[in-house]
Amino acid sequence: xxxxxxxxxxxxxxxxxxxxxxxxxxxxxxxxxxxxxxxxxxxxxxxxxxxxxxxxxxxxxxxxxxxxxxxxxxxxxxxxxxxxxxxxxxxxxxxxxxxxxxxxxxxxxxxxxxxxxxxxxxxxxxxxxxxxxxxxxxxxxxxxxxxxxxxxxxxxxxxxxxxxxxxxxxxxxxxxxxxxxxxxxxxxxxxxxxxxxxxxxxxxxxxxxxxxxxxxxxxxxxxx
Amino acid sequence: xxxxxxxxxxxxxxxxxxxxxxxxxxxxxxxxxxxxxxxxxxxxxxxxxxxxxxxxxxxxxxxxxxxxxxxxxxxxxxxxxxxxxxxxxxxxxxxxxxxxxxxxxxxxxxxxxxxxxxxxxxxxxxxxxxxxxxxxxxxxxxxxxxxxxxxxxxxxxxxxxxxxxxxxxxxxxxxxxxxxxxxxxxxxxxxxxxxxxxxxxxxxxxx
Amino acid sequence: xxxxxxxxxxxxxxxxxxxxxxxxxxxxxxxxxxxxxxxxxxxxxxxxxxxxxxxxxxxxxxxxxxxxxxxxxxxxxxxxxxxxxxxxxxxxxxxxxxxxxxxxxxxxxxxxxxxxxxxxxxxxxxxxxxxxxxxxxxxxxxxxxxxxxxxxxxxxxxxxxxxxxxxxxxxxxxxxxxxxxxxxxxxxxxxxxxxxxxxxxxxxxxxxxxxxxxxxxxxxxxxxxxxxxxxxxxxxxxxxxxxxxxxxxxxxx
Numbered sequence: 001x002x003x004x005x006x007x008x009x010x011x012x013x014x015x016x017x018x019x020x021x022x023x024x025x026x027x028x029x030x031x032x033x034x035x036x037x038x039x040x041x042x043x044x045x046x047x048x049x050x051x052x053x054x055x056x057x058x059x060x061x062x063x064x065x066x067x068x069x070x071x072x073x074x075x076x077x078x079x080x081x082x083x084x085x086x087x088x089x090x091x092x093x094x095x096x097x098x099x100x101x102x103x104x105x106x107x108x109x110x111x112x113x114x115x116x117x118x119x120x121x122x123x124x125x126x127x128x129x130x131x132x133x134x135x136x137x138x139x140x141x142x143x144x145x146x147x148x149x150x151x152x153x154x155x156x157x158x159x160x161x162x163x164x165x166x167x168x169x170x171x172x173x174x175x176x177x178x179x180x181x182x183x184x185x186x187x188x189x190x191x192x193x194x195x196x197x198x199x200x201x202x203x204x205x206x207x208x209x210x211x212x213x214x215x216x217x218x219x220x221x222x223x224x
Numbered sequence: 225x226x227x228x229x230x231x232x233x234x235x236x237x238x239x240x241x242x243x244x245x246x247x248x249x250x251x252x253x254x255x256x257x258x259x260x261x262x263x264x265x266x267x268x269x270x271x272x273x274x275x276x277x278x279x280x281x282x283x284x285x286x287x288x289x290x291x292x293x294x295x296x297x298x299x300x301x302x303x304x305x306x307x308x309x310x311x312x313x314x315x316x317x318x319x320x321x322x323x324x325x326x327x328x329x330x331x332x333x334x335x336x337x338x339x340x341x342x343x344x345x346x347x348x349x350x351x352x353x354x355x356x357x358x359x360x361x362x363x364x365x366x367x368x369x370x371x372x373x374x375x376x377x378x379x380x381x382x383x384x385x386x387x388x389x390x391x392x393x394x395x396x397x398x399x400x401x402x403x404x405x406x407x408x409x410x411x412x413x414x415x416x417x418x419x420x421x422x423x424x425x426x427x428x429x430x431x
Numbered sequence: 432x433x434x435x436x437x438x439x440x441x442x443x444x445x446x447x448x449x450x451x452x453x454x455x456x457x458x459x460x461x462x463x464x465x466x467x468x469x470x471x472x473x474x475x476x477x478x479x480x481x482x483x484x485x486x487x488x489x490x491x492x493x494x495x496x497x498x499x500x501x502x503x504x505x506x507x508x509x510x511x512x513x514x515x516x517x518x519x520x521x522x523x524x525x526x527x528x529x530x531x532x533x534x535x536x537x538x539x540x541x542x543x544x545x546x547x548x549x550x551x552x553x554x555x556x557x558x559x560x561x562x563x564x565x566x567x568x569x570x571x572x573x574x575x576x577x578x579x580x581x582x583x584x585x586x587x588x589x590x591x592x593x594x595x596x597x598x599x600x601x602x603x604x605x606x607x608x609x610x611x612x613x614x615x616x617x618x619x620x621x622x623x624x625x626x627x628x629x630x631x632x633x634x635x636x637x638x639x640x641x642x643x644x645x646x647x648x649x650x651x652x653x654x655x656x657x658x659x660x661x662x663x664x665x666x667x668x669x670x671x672x673x674x675x676x677x678x679x680x681x682x683x684x
Contacts, residue, residue: 002327009324013313020312020351081306084274089325090297150604154597158587168584168601171576174569175611214604221596224275236590 003091007099010086014103024072025107032065032112036119047124054123055133055184062112062137063173066144067166069108073100073152074219075161084223094212097219101149101212109141125188132187132197139200140180146211147172153218175203225250226271226376226407231280233266240266241431244280246424250375250405253398253420255412258428264411265305265380267428271409272302272378284376301326301374305381307364311353315344315363318352328370342366343390358385368397377401379410391416450527450667451676457660457667464657468650475646483639495553496640501648503546505655506574507609509539513581514606517599529595530670532602533585534662538655540578547571567623570612577605591670 018025039057043049077083086096116137117130125133151169155161183196225248232242240263248254256264269275271282273289273296281288289296309318316339323330330338339345344363347355355363365382377398383391395418398408402420479497486493513532520528550568551561562568581598588594671677 006324006327009321013310013317013321016317017310017312076310079306080310081304081308082310084304085302085308085322085325087274088272088297088300088302090294090327154584154601155587158584160587164580164583164587167576168580171573171580172604172608174573214600218597218600221593221600224593224596234592 003095006089006091006096010096010099011103011106014100014107018107025069025111028065028069028108029111029115031068032061033115033119035061035064037122040122051124051188054120054125055181055188058116058119058123058133059137059140059177059181059184062116062141063144063170063177065112066109066141066148066173067151067162067170069104070148070152070165070169071162073104073149074156075152078156078223083219087220087223093216093219097149097215098208098212101145101215104149105142105145109145113137113141125184129184129187132193133184136180136183136197136200139197139204140176143176143200143204143207144173146207147176150211150214150218153215153222156219156222176200179203225285227283228271229281229283231267231270231282232278233263233270233275234278235263235266241428242279244426244431246426248407248409248424249422250407251402251420252407252422252424253402253418254407254409254424254426256409256426256428257411262428264428267426268302268304268378268380268409268411272300273297298327299374300376300378301367301371302378303364303367303380303382307360309352309360309364312351314349314351315339315347315355316349319363319366322367323370326367326370326374328367328373330370338366338369342369358387358390361385362390365394368394368401371401372404372406375406377406377408377410379408381411381413383412383414383416450530450671451674453527454664454667454677457664461657461660461664464653464660468653468657471646471650471653475643475650478639478646479643483643484637489557492553492556495549497643497647499546499549499553500644501651502542502549503571504648505651506539506543506546506571507612509535509542509655510574510577510602510605510609513539513602514609517602520595521599521603526595526670529599530663530666531659532599533582533595534659534666535655536578536582536585537662538658540575540582542651542655543571543575543578547575565623567612570608573608574605574612577601577608581605 036057039053039061040050043053074083077086086100087093089096113134117134120130120133147169148165151165152161154168155165158164179196179199183193183200186193186196227245227247229245230242231244233240244267246254256267258264266275270277273282273293276290281290283289284296284299308322310321313321316335319339320330320332320335323335336348339348342362344359344366347359352360352363361382361384368377371377382394386394391414395416398410398418399420401408408420475497479494483494485491513535516528516532516535519525520532547568550571554563555561581601584601585594585598588597668677
């Protein structure tokens with residue numbers, strides 16, 4: 001019971017912060033749109049080519065935007081001394097960190113999921129493909145947040161933390177990118193989608209179990 | 225109640241202290257004393273279980289704290305060097321969050337009243353970044369008002385930045401905690417007179 | 432009390448887990464390991480290039496396996512060993528385990544580069560392309576980035592205790608990748624050919640080819656042991672420079 005209250009408090013506080021300082025999440029959101037747009041401009045106006053490459057572009061942009069969003073995930077709380085208070089809570093740290101990651105996903109990942117169908121329209125996707133794009137991102141972006149949190153925790157307080165976190169985490173993002181874009185591409189050419197989506201679900205469950213453990217372990221080491 | 229057994233601490237390449245053994249009974253006030261860099265904060269972090277000692281143990285009620293960390297943490301109120309306040313949130317939001325983390329339930333109205341009584345009522349609704357250093361410290365220390373269920377208070381430099389009036393209020397809080405058989409461990413560079421039945425000191429530069 | 436116990440047990444495993452005892456052993460092992468590496472390498476190249484028959488499908492170009500396969504194996508083995516030492520370090524809190532893991536990483540990275548490089552050289556004449564983004568090649572590339580990330584992360588944290596533990600946690604996270612690399616050729620249909628050697632079945636190749644591969648693999652093992660111990664010595668020298676045992680050891684005739 002008290003654990004749910006703490007989880008609720010952590011998520012609520014991150015929402016309050018996001019509302020009071022919307023610039024942080026707007027940056028991530030705009031970066032996602034701009035980056036996809038830049039690719040489209042760079043490729044040129046050929047609609048067939050844009051349609052073929054759109055999935056990869058949107059997914060890769062989501063990956064990069066998620067890395068960009070990691071900067072303040074733990075470092076702000078560490079600077080203020082809130083993180084050590086979180087470590088001292090007499091409840092499992094993994095659950096508290098999971099709450100923090102969920103909060104982070106709601107403010108950075110969810111907007112990307114919601115705007116992705118509109119980007120898909122710009123790349124000339126069919127309605128079915130738009131749906132699959134959004135649902136694959138809905139399954140994929142939480143994995144990005146979970147893995148990203150591991151990178152942020154490992155590099156907490158290190159010089160050039162965000163760049164280093166990108167080096168550590170981007171390679172691990174590859175399976176998400178592969179299955180996410182396979183699903184959407186399958187929808188574009190009209191073949192079966194569900195197997196790719198179920199693999200994403202499997203990855204999500206895997207990350208949900210393991211990532212908070214690694215995050216907690218790294219944070220304990222970092223604050224030791 | 226609390227015992228340090230043969231505790232040693234290494235930071236970076238250097239040994240800060242070793243063979244530190246003390247036992248601290250209920251109702252004691254313990255001041256950790258020493259110049260900058262002798263390891264006062266490191267010792268406090270070892271006591272609260274944030275760091276593990278290089279050798280030795282911290283024992284709470286006959287049991288090493290590492291054995292049942294969750295139980296030990298229910299007994300503990302730690303106010304660290306930083307204030308643990310988020311600059312964008314209001315005093316009310318900050319304290320309410322910190323109390324939730326400490327599993328202390330306080331009525332919202334009660335909390336508003338307490339903030340006013342604590343002399344921060346004028347700052348209601350303002351973000352914490354607009355507060356002065358001393359006001360922030362005071363706000364952070366407000367958690368002590370609700371700390372009567374936590375026998376062990378560990379305070380890192382609690383008096384820093386406080387005005388004389390706030391210091392006397394804090395001293396009164398500490399004294400009443402000692403009177404109900406709590407333990408207070410603190411560091412300070414200021415000379416603050418706290419009346420306590422058992423007064424102890426660890427001089428880290430002499431170990 | 433404790434002292435008596437250590438004296439009663441004849442062989443104390445933990446005795447070999449301190450830098451003090453390993454340092455002199457490492458000093459002795461290094462030249463031997465490198466010597467064996469050279470001898471085995473010469474023998475392996477002789478068998479591989481002059482004794483083993485030409486492959487009826489791929490011609491002479493297949494001979495690159497004598498470097499490609501051992502380096503690819505080593506790139507995975509070394510990572511597994513790093514994971515093992517990292518786990519030991521995190522569980523038993525032994526400094527030496529972290530040092531071992533860190534000493535292995537650069538060799539692992541080099542092996543991964545060799546495997547990727549020779550793979551590309553082999554791919555061009557047989558598949559007609561230097562590189563494809565298939566599962567095995569991509570996961571091997573991820574392995575290279577894991578090695579680099581492991582080395583960079585360890586180097587960018589100043590506090591040794593934290594640096595050791597944080598990079599060990601990263602090693603554990605990356606361990607997920609190893610089975611993916613190994614089984615990728617079976618799980619996904621790719622250009623990369625399946626394994627010709629397995630523990631459970633007789634090798635699907637000529638005996639001399641197999642002998643060449645074994646010799647080269649052993650040579651790579653020896654090189655890895657030598658290089659890892661060499662680096663371990665440097666790490667110990669750096670970290671323990673203030674300790675008395677090292678001064679005594681160096682001062683001894």
